[in-house]
Amino acid sequence: MQNWDDLRIFLATARAETLSGAGRVLRCDAATVARRLARLEERLGQTLFVKSPGGYALTDAGVRLLPAAEAAEQAAQAAVDAVGDAEEGLSGQVRIGAPDGCANYLLPQICARLVRDNPGLELQILAVPRVVNLSKREADLAISVSRPSGGRLLSQKIAEYHLTLAASEAYLAGRAPILSRDDLIGHLLVGYIPDMIFDAELDYMSEAGLEAAHVASNSAAVQVNFLRQGAGIGLTHAFALPSAPELRRVLPDEIVLKRSFYLVRHADDKQRRLLSEVASRLAQEMRSEIAQLEACS
Amino acid sequence: MQNWDDLRIFLATARAETLSGAGRVLRCDAATVARRLARLEERLGQTLFVKSPGGYALTDAGVRLLPAAEAAEQAAQAAVDAVGDAEEGLSGQVRIGAPDGCANYLLPQICARLVRDNPGLELQILAVPRVVNLSKREADLAISVSRPSGGRLLSQKIAEYHLTLAASEAYLAGRAPILSRDDLIGHLLVGYIPDMIFDAELDYMSEAGLEAAHVASNSAAVQVNFLRQGAGIGLTHAFALPSAPELRRVLPDEIVLKRSFYLVRHADDKQRRLLSEVASRLAQEMRSEIAQLEACS
DNA sequence: AAAATGCTTTGCAAAAATGCAGAACTGGGA
DNA sequence: TCCCAGTTCTGCATTTTTGCAAAGCATTTT
Helix, strand or coil: CCCCHHHHHHHHHHHHCCHHHHHHHHCCCHHHHHHHHHHHHHHHCCCCEEEECCEEEECHHHHHHHHHHHHHHHHHHHHHHHHHCCCCCCCEEEEEEECHHHHHHCHHHHHHHHHHHCCCEEEEEEECCCCCCCCCCCCCEEEECCCCCCCCEEEEEEEEEEEEEEEEHHHHHCCCCCCCHHHHCCCCEEEECHHHCCCHHHCHHHHCCCCCCCEEECCHHHHHHHHHCCCCEEEEEHHHHHHCCCEEEECCCCCEEEEEEEEEEEHHHHHCHHHHHHHHHHHHHHHHHHHHHHHCC | CCCCHHHHHHHHHHHHCCHHHHHHHHCCCHHHHHHHHHHHHHHHCCCCEEEECCEEEECHHHHHHHHHHHHHHHHHHHHHHHHHCCCCCCCEEEEEEECHHHHHHCHHHHHHHHHHHCCCEEEEEEECCCCCCCCCCCCCEEEECCCCCCCCEEEEEEEEEEEEEEEEHHHHHCCCCCCCHHHHCCCCEEEECHHHCCCHHHCHHHHCCCCCCCEEECCHHHHHHHHHCCCCEEEEEHHHHHHCCCEEEECCCCCEEEEEEEEEEEHHHHHCHHHHHHHHHHHHHHHHHHHHHHHCC
């Protein structure tokens, strides 16, 4: 292998499945990516991608090459880890994928504390309305509402949290008090867009025995903002309520759903001290943050 | 890590311990090596080498980086292996280190056959008057006369061979026939340079009860050429005799030393199909070659 | 059907990396 | 003592690589 760096370009392209996509993550022009891939193919004497205006797709030889390129990525990561954090403090970059409720109401303050305490640390929050694809390296760490199914992934349960019905004071003021489940009939419901529920755990409404939402979003944060605007009643994360003072719990004792956050990471990353440290502190901080936020509402 | 290829330069320099040495194996200028190392150090924010006109020596950070760079090398090798040998035939480059007796009288014909049968294959024979350093990647495979002591090395016994006393017809013709060990007294002896014996297994002479050599070389092949020129009597590889028709065995039944060749390779290379294949064919060919050559003399 | 959006490919100018040659330096041997 | 062989370092010409912009294509949207 004459130039190990071409493996980096190959890997990015295999993941992005497109020259321009690879160029974005590599911070270079698509033309450069194309030329370096061409060089790699020439040197290996094998065509690695089938090229089309729709993108680049791996050939058989390409998929054979993939694991080796991933191993090289591991090594490169290990390299920066090896020289980086010899002394105290965490340093480096880690990207955390999370469902948007968590990303909006928990991670900002937690990550802020973490980077304040570790000047060399760089955290990125990737809020995605779907389960984040760790295998494609969209993120180093992912927070999920269920254990991952398969793949070479490690998962650990972080914390439990609760969902509760809530609505704005303004909305409730103009209507009859809600004292039992039956009083919910006729109310506007805020919830998920049914066919965009990417994880069965998010199907709150049917579990709570509620009908489909009248006002819906794929984003938990948007739903909260609906509620704040008085759009109706909806199930939201209890830990989101303190940041929305105009919201009141509805039937807090009757309707309570319990969920858990899981932290999942790639099995190959087990050795990476930085990730292990961030993961453990993240879990710890999330536990206390949830406990505190849920208590004060 | 912005450029994985810099790890390649780093690794070569760490092994060569000198910019110019690294430049030679990398086939590029020393200045280039220096500049790329400087870039790598800058990007990692750590100084990797202490520079002196005597060469480059690893710093602490450098030795921490070393295993990661080696892992990257593994991955790069796996990459070329992955795409290279999908179909029939072996292809790629493998360098075989061997003591010079083996390198001269066995490997040439064996390797010639191997490359003839596998057009994509490229074999290099590294004849060294010492034990070849696999850890520094001087060779992919090594043939040795003893099992390696330590390190992450795998070894397998290939074949037994024999050493016998021999001298040229011309030399013997002018002297009294040698019928017993005692008749050797007064003869000129050809052997190894005592203080250049790099492996105890090569200390034939003392084992055979012979005194120090009058004419010596560190090379078994040179010793054979001494014998062919009628310089005296010496212990040589039985398999070398067929290629030297003017040599005759001396006391063939009384003095016979038995030795073995071992094939040793790096433990990290266990996965590399090409190396495994070459190793096994090499062992097989050497066995039959030795048997054949020793028989016809 | 036509426009528009995403992609790849290509040509060209700018930027970066490389090789070369020479200078400066060090250590070892006659 | 001087010299020699080995190294690293530096400036410059050349080659290579890169980014940009335009062009070409397929697919989807209007």
